[in-house]
Each structure stands twice: as structure tokens, then as C-alpha cells.
Amino acid sequence: MEHDVDAATGNAAMTPEHVPGDGAGRTGGGNGRGGGWGRLRPAMRWETGLVVVVIAIAIMGSSLSPQFLTANNFFNLGLNNGEIAIMALPMALIIISGEIDLSVESTLGMSSAVLGVLWADHWPMLAIFVVVAVVGALAGAINGLLVTRVGLPSLAVTIGTLALYRGIALILLGPRTVANFPTIYTNVGIVAIPHTDLPYSIGIFIVLAVIFAIVLHATPFGRSIYAMGDNAEAAMFAGLRVKRIKTTLFIVSGVASALAGVLFTFRLNTAVQDNGTGLSLDVVAIVLLAGVSIFGGKGSIGGVFLAVLAFAGLQNALLLTNFNQEATGLVTGGLLLVSVFVPNAAMFVRSIRRAVTRMTRRMPSEPALSMPRKDT
Amino acid sequence: MTATLAPHREPGSPAPASSRRLADRVFRIREFGIVAVLVVFVAVTASIQSRFLSSTNIQFILVDATIFALLALGETIVVISRNVDLSVGSVLGLSAFLTARLASNTHGLPLPLVFLAGIGIGLLCGIVNGLMVTIGRVPSLVVTLATLYIIRGADVLIVGGGQVVPSSYYPSFLTISKATVAGIPDLAIVVAVVIAGGAYWLRTYRSGRELYAIGSNPDAARLAGIPMGRRVFTAFALSGAIAGVAGVLWASRYGTVDSTAGTSYELQVVAAVVVGGVAIFGGSGSVVGAAIGALLLQTINSALYVLGVSPNWDQAIAGFLLILAIVLDRLISLRLTASLRRRSARRGA
Numbered sequence: 001m002e003h004d005v006d007a008a009t010g011n012a013a014m015t016p017e018h019v020p021g022d023g024a025g026r027t028g029g030g031n032g033r034g035g036g037w038g039r040l041r042p043a044m045r046w047e048t049g050l051v052v053v054v055i056a057i058a059i060m061g062s063s064l065s066p067q068f069l070t071a072n073n074f075f076n077l078g079l080n081n082g083e084i085a086i087m088a089l090p091m092a093l094i095i096i097s098g099e100i101d102l103s104v105e106s107t108l109g110m111s112s113a114v115l116g117v118l119w120a121d122h123w124p125m126l127a128i129f130v131v132v133a134v135v136g137a138l139a140g141a142i143n144g145l146l147v148t149r150v151g152l153p154s155l156a157v158t159i160g161t162l163a164l165y166r167g168i169a170l171i172l173l174g175p176r177t178v179a180n181f182p183t184i185y186t187n188v189g190i191v192a193i194p195h196t197d198l199p200y201s202i203g204i205f206i207v208l209a210v211i212f213a214i215v216l217h218a219t220p221f222g223r224s225i226y227a228m229g230d231n232a233e234a235a236m237f238a239g240l241r242v243k244r245i246k247t248t249l250f251i252v253s254g255v256a257s258a259l260a261g262v263l264f265t266f267r268l269n270t271a272v273q274d275n276g277t278g279l280s281l282d283v284v285a286i287v288l289l290a291g292v293s294i295f296g297g298k299g300s301i302g303g304v305f306l307a308v309l310a311f312a313g314l315q316n317a318l319l320l321t322n323f324n325q326e327a328t329g330l331v332t333g334g335l336l337l338v339s340v341f342v343p344n345a346a347m348f349v350r351s352i353r354r355a356v357t358r359m360t361r362r363m364p365s366e367p368a369l370s371m372p373r374k375d376t
Numbered sequence: 377m378t379a380t381l382a383p384h385r386e387p388g389s390p391a392p393a394s395s396r397r398l399a400d401r402v403f404r405i406r407e408f409g410i411v412a413v414l415v416v417f418v419a420v421t422a423s424i425q426s427r428f429l430s431s432t433n434i435q436f437i438l439v440d441a442t443i444f445a446l447l448a449l450g451e452t453i454v455v456i457s458r459n460v461d462l463s464v465g466s467v468l469g470l471s472a473f474l475t476a477r478l479a480s481n482t483h484g485l486p487l488p489l490v491f492l493a494g495i496g497i498g499l500l501c502g503i504v505n506g507l508m509v510t511i512g513r514v515p516s517l518v519v520t521l522a523t524l525y526i527i528r529g530a531d532v533l534i535v536g537g538g539q540v541v542p543s544s545y546y547p548s549f550l551t552i553s554k555a556t557v558a559g560i561p562d563l564a565i566v567v568a569v570v571i572a573g574g575a576y577w578l579r580t581y582r583s584g585r586e587l588y589a590i591g592s593n594p595d596a597a598r599l600a601g602i603p604m605g606r607r608v609f610t611a612f613a614l615s616g617a618i619a620g621v622a623g624v625l626w627a628s629r630y631g632t633v634d635s636t637a638g639t640s641y642e643l644q645v646v647a648a649v650v651v652g653g654v655a656i657f658g659g660s661g662s663v664v665g666a667a668i669g670a671l672l673l674q675t676i677n678s679a680l681y682v683l684g685v686s687p688n689w690d691q692a693i694a695g696f697l698l699i700l701a702i703v704l705d706r707l708i709s710l711r712l713t714a715s716l717r718r719r720s721a722r723r724g725a
Contacts, residue, residue: 160698167692330529333522
């Protein structure tokens with residue numbers, strides 16, 4: 001597949017419909033990814049598509065149920081997806097850098113368990129927060145070090161820690177349930193931010209999204225994430241500290257998951273060992289829907305924001321139409337497939353068009369189709 | 377194998393015969409390592425709690441491990457080709473429910489037909505996965521992640537809140553998993569034969585060897601003229617069909633089947649495969665290793681139970697073992713690369 005892509009890029013520089021410079025100055029490995037505008041343009045197009053999808057979902061939702069476009073419903077919609085949204089931000093960075101973190105749901109569960117156990121032991125809440133943050137950072141650091149320093153595939157590592165961290169939650173809590181959290185904290189699941197209809201978790205998500213967007217799109221650190229996702233070896237030879245940056249990303253993901261764990265626990269006012277089971281796949285689905293390439297090197301935080309809207313809107317519309325709650329995976333999975341098939345279909349069409357152009361070029365007997373070219 | 381696991385380029389390629397002998401030896405050591413861990417584990421557990429080696433307990437472990445090892449067989453075929461099938465748990469669940477309902481609604485239906493139905497359901501899912509991976513050119517991780525959701529969702533829609541209970545089957549369905557020959561479950565014998573067949577195919581047949589080639593270096597495999605699409609498609613179809621059969625066995629073993637059967641089983645299967653020495657990035661590993669990996673994980677679960685360790689520890693231990701296994705695998709492959717490099721350097725000098 002890489003071969004086709006490379007050949008395609010080589011051709012793209014010669015076909016007139018492509019802007020000169022897009023792909024010309026790069027040395028292979030790219031399919032419109034990497035490098036300035038070449039990276040941004042397809043991302044913008046993807047986001048335009050997402051905007052259309054979000055609007056379509058809003059229209060569909062409001063026609064299905066008059067409750068869809070109410071402030072109250074928006075609150076619920078945000079509330080149910082706040083934690084997933086928060087975890088999607090670092091996940092986007094990790095996938096852009098060419099790795100994946102499937103352990104986020106278990107880090108969430110483990111943080112929830114630590115919170116529950118320590119609260120049951122009458123620790124002061126602030127100290128618990130510190131411990132939970134450290135636990136999240138440690139969980140991420142273990143992932144990151146195993147991936148970068150030992151050199152293991154992140155898929156395998158994080159499947160392992162998915163089981164390990166959930167297992168630790170199970171050991172800590174067992175069948176116990178801790179539920180008597182103070183109202184001031186559990187209010188995150190009931191009360192909106194003053195003067196708005198936004199739940200606190202979504203408020204936090206928006207602030208974090210702005211920070212992540214700035215870091216990813218406007219700092220050298222962010223650019224280096226794209227570079228290593230495009231070609232880790234080249235990034236390393238270019239002097240980027242690939243291992244250190246990737247480890248940092250995993251740690252950030254761990255801390256964000258711990259934060260999500262705290263919010264999750266307070267929202268439901270329960271710490272149980274299976275808090276957040278199955279959320280990792282939701283998070284990955286959102287990030288891929290956002291237009292982040294599973295191969296790395298491509299994607300944007302704006303896309304993640306829109307994907308969260310689309311995902312939450314769709315789940316919510318299904319909820320209002322009394323669709324079987326357990327079966328929403330059907331829709332999530334479908335969405336995931338669509339989001340990977342659409343760009344592939346576009347690439348497929350483009351490669352056919354290119355093949356047609358190449359064929360017509362070989363047949364100068366048809367003047368209507370052959371283009372006047374200097375370089376052939 | 378070295379091409380997959382070693383990040384550094386080989387300075388010169390060693391003669392194929394010697395490298396194969398070396399690789400063979402490491403393979404043998406690797407499987408030997410898992411067997412050794414298994415033996416030590418059984419010995420220690422049995423010395424603490426003799427009940428562990430009671431024939432009933434052994435039968436239980438073998439039957440559970442059998443279903444597990446069967447899934448590991450399908451997963452290994454896929455993983456060797458540098459893909460992954462995360463949908464096996466959902467396929468198992470769907471097949472388990474549909475065949476269980478078939479077996480309880482239509483008494484008198486011959487058992488082979490029930491199995492055929494299971495294979496058909498699984499095959500269909502596998503074909504869908506395979507087509508999307510090969511023709512759709514979507515990474516298998518994404519495809520099977522999506523079908524994991526979709527098949528489970530379909531399962532939930534079909535099953536609703538219902539379940540099939542053991543009393544509704546005709547008796548012969550439940551005895552599939554209980555019949556024994558000389559104390560060994562029939563099922564274990566049949567599956568052992570199937571796994572041996574799978575191992576023989578992968579080792580000996582051209583189509584099997586080509587899966588290793590694809591997983592080891594896809595570009596080289598393509599240039600060598602290997603029909604990659606067809607092979608990978610076959611791998612997914614096989615994995616699906618096997619998960620379908622495993623669903624029938626699951627229904628027979630546990631009796632009660634609802635929409636949650638086999639949930640998150642896929643990760644355990646991947647864990648067994650990786651513990652069994654199959655490289656997650658393809659090109660290396662054996663079906664027998666994966667089967668022993670499955671047996672080991674199952675034995676550990678059972679041993680913890682017999683030793684009175686709280687089942688709360690199961691998952692953490694499984695996760696820890698998985699990580700340990702891939703770390704060891706990495707260290708072994710690094711050592712192998714180093715020794716190959718030394719060897720070729722000597723030859724060059």
C-alpha cells in the first residue's frame with residue numbers, strides 16, 4: 001500500500017490539477033500528510049464534512065424528538081460524553097504520533113478505584129486528587145516507557161495494561177461500591193456551570209481543547225508530533241526527541257484519563273471496579289471520526305471537537321428515540337467504518353482518475369483527451 | 377521474523393540455512409519456555425492443593441482451555457499475517473446465541489447442522505472483515521474494532537433481554553462438552569487434532585508459509601508475487617469460522633447464553649496468542665505456542681481459584697503476564713538479532 005501511495009505522490013507533483021509545491025519538496029512517505037499546507041488542506045476538507053454531519057444529526061435529532069434541541073438535553077448530552085471527550089484529546093495526539101493507547105478506560109477505572117478506596121479511608125479530598133493524578137501519570141509513564149524504551153508495539157502494551165490497570169482496580173475495590181461522596185463534588189453530575197447550560201466536564205474539555213489545539217498546531221512540540229507520525233525514523237534523524245515526546249504524550253493521556261475517572265466517579269456518585277469499561281473504543285472511534293489517520297501524521301483538534309459533537313449528538317438522538325441502549329455500539333461501529341472508508345474511497349477515486357489520465361496520455365491519437373504538456 | 381522485530385537493518389544477510397537453524401532453535405526454546413512455566417505452575421499448585429489435579433478439575437480446565445485455544449488458533453493465523461482480529465469475542469457471542477436458540481427450538485436437529493450453522497455465522501462475519509481489510513484497504517485494527525461493536529450491537533438487538541437456558545436444549549447438545557475418553561474430554565482431543573492440522577498447514581503448505589512471508593515483510597511479499605489479498609482474506613474467513621465453532625462449544629459448555637456471551641474475550645485471546653510467542657506485528661510464532669499460551673492462561677486462572685486467591689486478582693495477573701511475555705519476546709529477538717549480526721560479521725571477516 002505504501003508503494004501505491006508513494007507512486008501516487010510522485011505522480012501528483014506532475015498533474016496540473018495539483019498545486020505545485022504540494023508534495024514536491026518532500027521525500028516520500030506522504031499522502032498529502034506532513035508539511036505546511038499539504039497537511040492542513042485535507043484536514044480542512046474533512047472538517048467541512050464533519051460540520052455537515054453535525055448539522056445533519058442536529059436536524060435529524062430535532063425532527064425525531066422535540067426535546068433534542070433543548071438546553072436541558074444539551075446538558076445531558078454533554079454530561080454523558082464529557083469524560084470520553086477529555087480522553088479523546090490526548091488520544092488524538094498519540095495516534096497522530098503513530099501510536100495508540102487502548103488502556104485509557106482502565107486508567108479511568110483505576111483512578112476511580114483509588115479515589116473510592118482513599119475516600120472510604122477518610123483521606124482529605126485534595127490529597128486524594130494529588131494521589132489520583134500521580135496514579136494516572138504513573139500509568140501513562142509505564143505505557144510510554146514500555147513503548148519507547150523497551151521498543152514494544154503500543155497496541156500490545158496497552159492491551160496488556162488495559163487488563164493490568166483494570167485488574168488493579170478490581171484488587172483495590174473488589175465487589176465493593178463507594179458512594180458517599182460529598183455533594184459539592186457530586187454536583188458535577190447535576191449542576192451546570194453558572195450562567196451556562198454546560199456541564200463542568202464539557203467546560204473542562206473546552207478549556208483543554210483550546211490548550212491542546214495551541215500546543216498541537218502552534219508550537220514546535222506539536223509540529224514534531226506530526227513529523228514523527230509521518231516518519232518516526234526521519235524525525236529521529238532530524239534530531240527530534242521521539243522517545244521523550246511519545247513518553248510525554250502517554251503520561252498526558254494517563255493524567256487526562258485520571259481526571260476523567262474523577263469526573264466519572266463524581267457524576268455517578270459511585271466508585272466501582274468496572275467504571276468506564278468499554279470507553280477506550282469510544283475514544284478511539286471519536287478520534288478516527290475526527291479525521292486522525294490511524295497510521296499517524298494527520299489530524300486536528302478542531303476535528304476532534306466536531307467528532308465529539310457528532311458522536312454525542314448521535315448517541316443522544318438514539319437515546320431519545322428509545323433505541324436499545326446496549327446496541328448503540330452498532331451505530332458507533334458504523335460511524336467508525338464510515339469515517340475510515342470515506343477517505344479511502346476518495347483515494348480510490350483519485351487513483352482511478354490518475355490511472356485514466358495516465359492511459360489517455362499514452363494515447364496521443366485522441367486529441368480531445370490528451371493534454372498539452374511540457375514535461376512528457 | 378528478524379525483519380519484523382528488529383528496528384536496525386541487518387548489515388549483511390546470513391546464509392538461509394544457518395539462520396533457519398538458529399531461528400528454529402529459538403522457536404523451540406520459546407515454546408519450551410511456556411511449557412516449562414506451565415509445568416512449574418501445575419507442580420507448585422498441586423503441591424499446595426492436591427485437589428488441583430483431580431480429574432474433574434483437569435477436565436474443566438481442558439474444556440475451557442479448548443474453546444480458548446481454538447480461538448487462539450484463528451487469531452494466530454490472522455496475527456501472523458500482520459493483522460489482528462478484535463471481533464472474535466462478538467462473533468463468538470452471536471454464534472453462541474443463535475446456535476443455542478437453534479438447538480433449543482428445533483429438537484431433533486442433527487448436531488452437525490448446529491455446528492454448520494455456527495460455522496456459517498462465523499464465516500459470514502469473517503468474510504465481511506476480510507473484504508473490508510483487503511478490498512477496502514482499511515487497517516484490520518480499525519475494521520475489527522468496528523465489527524466488534526457492530527456484531528455485538530446486532531447480537532443485542534436480536535437477543536434483547538432474552539437468554540437461552542440449559543434445560544431447553546436437547547440433552548445431546550450439552551453432552552458435547554462433557555463426553556470423555558479415558559478421562560480426557562472428547563472436545564480436547566478433537567481440538568488438539570484441529571490445532572495440529574492448523575500447525576501442519578502453516579508450517580508446510582505454500583499458502584500457510586505465505587502468511588508468514590506477508591506478516592514478515594508485506595512489501596517483499598508483494599514483490600515476490602504472493603497473492604496478499606487472497607491470503608489475508610482467507611486468514612480472516614478462517615478466524616471468523618473458528619470463532620463461530622467456538623460459539624457453539626461455548627453454548628454447550630456454559631448452557632446459559634445471553635447477549636453478553638464472550639464480551640471482551642478478544643483481549644484474552646490476543647493475550648494468549650502473544651504469551652504463546654506469536655509476534656503481534658506478524659511473521660513469527662506458531663499455532664502450538666498460542667494453544668499452549670491459552671492453556672497456560674486458563675490453568676493460571678484455575679490455579680488461582682483452587683489456591684483460594686481472590687478472583688479479583690485474575691485480571692491483573694493476566695495483564696502482567698501479557699506484558700511480561702512481550703517484554704521477554706522483545707529481549708529474545710534482540711539477542712537473536714545480535715547473534716545473527718555477530719555471525720555475519722564473522723563470516724564477512
